[in-house]
Amino acid sequence: MTETDFLCLTPFLILALAPIVIMLVISIFRNYEIVFGFSLLSLILAFAALFFIAPAIPHSIQPLFIIDMYSLFFLGIIFISAFIVALLSYNYIKRLEGVREEYYIILFTSTLGAALLAVANHFVLFFLGIETLSISLYILIAFQRTKDNSIEAGIKYLILASVSTAFLLFGMGLIYTAFGSMMFSEIATAISLQGPLTSLAITGFGMMLVGIGFKLALVPFHAWTPDVYQGAPAPVSAYIATVSKGAVMAVLIRFFFNIKGFDDHYLFIIISAIAILSMFIGNILAIRQQNIKRLLAYSSIANMGYLIIILLTGTNKGIQASLFYLISYFITTISAFGVITLLSNAKNEAEMISDYKGLFWKRPFVAIVFTLALLSLAGIPITAGFIGKFYVIFEGMKAGLMLLVFAMIISSVIGLYYYLRVITTMFSPAGETTLPQITFMGKFTLAAITISILILGIYPGWLIDIITRFVGL
């Protein structure tokens, strides 16, 4: 290992050391505030380390890691999202009975897994990253041990995620058998040498698609999403919807563009079908939901459907559109789940739509934040969601994917119905429900996220410039 190798690995070393330090500290002296402060500090340090790496890239540590601008970008958004989730969790986790400090340990290990996915260039790291991420998620989902729902969501996720991992691994094994290498770039070379894919390779890619489709909650591998979102603590749902899916998307885009999967006829048809099904089934099933967490789960299924259109464009411009869409989806989802987190108390989660009746008259600030988040998810102008959707549609049309773009527009209209239903509930006359007080820190975080939704919606140019600088033309 050279010095540059070590420099490039600093964010990972920080993320790996932080949980160990926290473990040692809480074995001697348990203090929630100290652990919380230390976690935020470590995430800031990991983020700051990215600036020191920047001059040394692109750098690859053979054969596992590749650290380039693209991975740096994903590392950045993963760390920022984890930071915001940690901030929002403060009160929610503090109110739990029993052990609470361990939450931050697991948050770190899962962030480490997600970060590894962003730099993976080899099946071994791909597998290790995805497993570090999902094994940590089993614990986070079942963190409220006293609640039936939490345990149920945990065991459901555990069984289904392990099966999807088995599929992913078997697919990787078949691809290794077919091409004799586990490195993304060498697989790509082998594919270009061998010509059309053999049935062994097609089976391999198909099985990998099952595993990845599960992690991204694409139809027909979506059945776990609403149950897990509902049972998991609200900040953990936010984490699954953003960091976990974003990291898997990072490695999927890198792998897919390396092997030029969009050139293969079968893969093209399969992914188009998955995208269209995800959009429609996600949006249609969301319509009748009475539970806001389930509603957001179905909406995330639809959103991932929009996002994988980008895989089929096969251009760098397409990747830029997907990065913009991911960022707008990240901040919007975190803000929606942030509202749920802050309105929940120790006894019950504010998860039914009826809990939000007349919210505007009782807590106008939170109601406005939630309204903007839902409008952004629906893709209404002056919010980030609109620009993101517009960008994806624009790139999709340039690549000639008319059917997919058309399906996206129609299903977005269906989506508008259920978002507006929640908004009208919030503005209807006040109900009887009592709401917990919201801390200053929570208000501040929500305000910052909401302002960024508006800024990205009104003036998206600067972010597009940044993304262009990271991904190139």
Add this chain to the structure above:
Amino acid sequence: MLTIPIETQILFAGILFFLGLIGLLVRRNMIFMLMSIEIMLNSAGLVFIIAGNHWKQPDGQVMFIFILTVAAVEVAIGLALILQVYHHYKTLDADAVNKLRDQNSK
């Protein structure tokens, strides 16, 4: 020495994988479901060993060791969660754990 064609070897791993999958779908006891998942993971490991042997590379066996390690972690957490399920529901039947579902009443 007798050499077995690689297709047969892969087919063998595939059969193991689907045995695991069928076990998972048929069994309702969570411990058995966890065991079926282990079979699936190990059959995937077997594919890596076959491929590593086929290409004369150590990579396949390295991957297998990683798979073993991760599978062990998964089982540890799985058993801990199953213990919690037993505390709450007093049963290991997967069908009993079904409180989370779509409520389509309006």
